[in-house]
Amino acid sequence: MPQDVDFHIPLPARQSPDYARAEAEQLAWPRSLGLITSEAAAARHLRGDYAELASRFYPHATGADLDLGVDLMSWFFLFDDLFDGPRGENPRETKQLTDAVAAALDGPLPDTAPPIARGFADIWRRTTEGMTAAWCARSARHWRSYFDGYVDEARSRFLGRPYDCAAQYLAVRRQTIGVQPTVDLAERAGRFEVPHRVFDSTVLSALLQIAVDVNLLLNDIASLEKEEARGEQNNMVMILRREHGWSKGRSVAHIQDEVRARLEQYLLLESCLPKVGDIYRLGEAERHALERYREDAVRTVIRGSYDWHRSSGRYDAEFALAAGAEGYLEELGSSAR
Template sequence: MASRFYPDATGADLDLGVDLMSWFFAFDDLFDGPSGTDPAGAQALVCSTMEVLRRPARRSAVPVVRAFSDLWRRSGEGMSSSWRHRAAGHWRAYLQGYVTEAVHRHRDVMLTVEEHLRLRRETIGVLPTVDLAERIGRFEVPGPIHASSWAAEMLAIAAEVDTIHNDLCSAEKEEARGGIHNLLVILERAGTPHPRRGRGGDAPDDPFPYGAVPRARTPAARCTHGRSSGPAPRRPPLPDLRRQPGTRSVARIVRVRVID
């Protein structure tokens, strides 16, 4: 995973990328247990971790906090104070999101699609991952560029794509344990059929009910000597689902938010 995020990294820089990805999984797994439904416990762990952004962790700190302290120290090597300030802000937002999610689980709060995506932009870990790309690449994005609206939009899209991919892969796990922070779980509770099952648990008659037709099955893909065997099918116009709270499917969210 680290080699995909940082394809040019080698040696100690690649080790740093691998350690970051490993830490993400280790920290996230802690909230699969009691801390995930205990806001006070989540807050205590998050506060201990956030403290590292101000000073190194104590030797008595729990292993995941000491590991984060090491990550933060290595991440800041050679970086400016403005980069460290920005990166620390991203980390605080990421960490505080775990407390917010613990409150939701404790109170059984079900978010809307938009609320879920807004929260996951902070907690999916994209912003710290992108920040580390600067450290590993030995450069810094100028402040005015990073603060621009188009840069913010690109980061938001990256976070949403990562969220959608993560939620698709973890849907069955979240359903099995009664999880609520998952896009498919939210859509199902809102009455939208599961893209793989249709309503009532039955497989839908249309194998591609949400318009996601594999390219190999479209007429334009079945070519002979470089010519299409027929015209490509016309797609119906897409509705502006971004303004509709009852979004009908994950596939349509992807088409509106990413493809368009």
């Protein structure tokens, strides 16, 4: 994230004490599945430091639980990079690949499944271990929404019709930012589940939407130069400029104000959680799970995203220009074409 664009995040920074070990071992999983097949690809992947991102999203996790988070973050960005080129401008090819990956939610994959799908299948298998059927169904819904969003974005590029208003863009970007599956994994990593009867409550839904919005706005600021270099038109800064005729500076300042307002609302909503427990008559264990969700899932995905964006090399100019250049990116999705 550009150092001259500051966001005040009124939440404490946290990081797993097991980060150093996870960082040293982070390439083992993508290499074992053929998701990284060259030293150039490995070096590029390490510059993103997805182990740091996972250690901030899941500061309560260590060992195999943190490794699962690291592997999910690695997978997210390997998958996302597959759509930086022509595939991301072709709705049919995008749907072929997202369908091949999403098939893992329904059962074993065929032998012809591409590496990126096999990687997701492994993550999904490990994610669901020990979780209830209701939780797995909820998480699967979030994943399907995530995959659907990629098809919507590809359709926009294919038609040459970039989103022309912030509300339209947010509706799609809230899916593809991937925050909801990320927050879901915090429950799995922490071995707890939010009481299902309160998950869709007004307060909890509003908290989660703020977490999603803050993440995508931070990401759009961080990735602006990368997307400008690539000719991408769907970034909140660009959309605000088209929608309102604002300068780049004013658009960035507006996003800073939007993040600040959302976080003020977030803190107010947090103060309502004890009342939510009363309304839904949560028992002591259920209230503890709700508190863990606030502390170890929603808060950390907001603050963790901010801290990682400021340190990661993923959004450096040279990293951006190399996106999609390595042959391994084609290999990851080639058998789904």
